[in-house]
Amino acid sequence: MYISVRDRPAGGTSRGSTSTRPPVGRVVITLGVVSLLTDVSSESVAAILPLYLTAVVGLTPVAYGLIDGLYQGVSALVRLGGGWLADASDRPKWVAFLGYGLSAVARVFLLFASGAAGIAAVVTADRIGKGIRTAPRDAMISTATPTEHLGRAFGVHRMLDTIGAALGPLIAFGLLVLVPDGYSVVLVVSLAFALAGVALLGLLGPDVRARRDRERSSGPTPPPFRWRDLTDARLRPLLAVAGLLGLLTIGDGFIYLALLDHGGINVTWFPLFYVGTNVAYLLLAVPVGRLADRVGRARTLILGHLALVGAYLCAVLPTSTAAATVGTLVLLGAFYAATDGVIAAIAGRLVPVQARSSGIAAAQTVVALARMLASAGFGVLWLLLGPTVAMASVAALLALAVLAAATRITRLDGAAATT
Numbered sequence: 026m027y028i029s030v031r032d033r034p035a036g037g038t039s040r041g042s043t044s045t046r047p048p049v050g051r052v053v054i055t056l057g058v059v060s061l062l063t064d065v066s067s068e069s070v071a072a073i074l075p076l077y078l079t080a081v082v083g084l085t086p087v088a089y090g091l092i093d094g095l096y097q098g099v100s101a102l103v104r105l106g107g108g109w110l111a112d113a114s115d116r117p118k119w120v121a122f123l124g125y126g127l128s129a130v131a132r133v134f135l136l137f138a139s140g141a142a143g144i145a146a147v148v149t150a151d152r153i154g155k156g157i158r159t160a161p162r163d164a165m166i167s168t169a170t171p172t173e174h175l176g177r178a179f180g181v182h183r184m185l186d187t188i189g190a191a192l193g194p195l196i197a198f199g200l201l202v203l204v205p206d207g208y209s210v211v212l213v214v215s216l217a218f219a220l221a222g223v224a225l226l227g228l229l230g231p232d233v234r235a236r237r238d239r240e241r242s243s244g245p246t247p248p249p250f251r252w253r254d255l256t257d258a259r260l261r262p263l264l265a266v267a268g269l270l271g272l273l274t275i276g277d278g279f280i281y282l283a284l285l286d287h288g289g290i291n292v293t294w295f296p297l298f299y300v301g302t303n304v305a306y307l308l309l310a311v312p313v314g315r316l317a318d319r320v321g322r323a324r325t326l327i328l329g330h331l332a333l334v335g336a337y338l339c340a341v342l343p344t345s346t347a348a349a350t351v352g353t354l355v356l357l358g359a360f361y362a363a364t365d366g367v368i369a370a371i372a373g374r375l376v377p378v379q380a381r382s383s384g385i386a387a388a389q390t391v392v393a394l395a396r397m398l399a400s401a402g403f404g405v406l407w408l409l410l411g412p413t414v415a416m417a418s419v420a421a422l423l424a425l426a427v428l429a430a431a432t433r434i435t436r437l438d439g440a441a442a443t444t
């Protein structure tokens with residue numbers, strides 16, 4: 026079986042030796058800048074969407090939950106397809122390019138969309154693009170990075186990605202201050218950043234190809250991708266735990282709306298909630314990634330969901346408005362720093378190299394589908410129980426789920442370290 030050497034670094038060094046490749050190379054930086062530009066585009070729109078849909082369009086929490094569910098989970102419908110195409114063609118760069126390009130095209134149609142149905146259609150197209158690009162991009166990072174530095178590499182990528190996610194809401198906020206009700210201006214600027222990201226990837230993005238690079242190394246050539254590679258017994262516990270925790274991970278928009286319900290915050294500042302979360306994520310991404318390399322990525326994943334429990338409670342417990350806001354945003358940023366890139370880093374080392382994009386896509390698909398169901402279900406819970414009781418209930422359930430997951434997932438650190 027092709028197991029013991031399948032993740033030997035491309036330079037031919039054997040497991041246990043020190044790789045000559047830098048911990049964070051050009052591939053990571055270039056893809057990080059592409060993500061930065063794309064996130065400026067997407068987050069400048071996403072930052073105003075929850076408030077716009079509920080306060081301006083007048084959607085109920087249930088209707089908003091359905092649209093937020095689309096935003097969270099529709100990409101899951103194509104993630105495996107994108108991962109499979111990248112693995113089967115051994116051209117992850119161009120599969121990722123297709124995904125980034127589709128999201129840019131969606132920005133064009135967003136200029137003309139009106140009403141909930143039109144917005145939902147554009148969100149769907151944008152998220153399909155995200156679903157296509159995410160696994161191939163993360164697989165390129167995983168292929169180009171020594172195993173012992175994966176946490177740091179994904180941390181650096183997510184840091185650059187999060188700079189864009191922080192700048193997007195700031196740009197939207199500034200534009201709306203300068204041009205009241207200037208939503209079309211925000212959309213045009215969003216489109217410009219999306220096109221810049223696509224151009225950078227197409228013109229300067231490195232063409233990382235796992236099978237081709239392995240053929241050039243001293244290691245054996247991996248066989249072609251097979252669907253049964255995704256049934257690896259080591260991957261299944263990750264998928265089960267990620268799905269369970271994802272079912273109790275509601276969209277950020279609901280958390281921010283709960284903060285508004287807390288009282289004392291002017292709705293004008295709503296887009297800056299996203300900035301606060303992303304700044305916390307930005308500051309924590311690299312340190313938490315390095316921590317994951319030292320103490321275990323699966324353990325870090327569990328700790329990240331404990332931070333999410335804290336964010337839920339901060340949003341609704343009777344504390345001062347300032348303490349509730351700062352605590353919620355910092356803990357939410359810590360959650361993303363400890364989970365986003367970490368899941369990809371774990372999954373990419375639990376499957377054969379020829380299935381790396383698809384393995385990462387499988388984990389991300391499970392998370393996305395679970396979060397889609399969580400957002401839709403929480404909208405109903407909010408309507409029936411109110412924000413405080415609904416959020417506190419989900420926090421209690423998530424705490425129990427974390428305790429259950431901790432008994433199963435830590436063994437994944439040992440499994441990933443031996444491949």
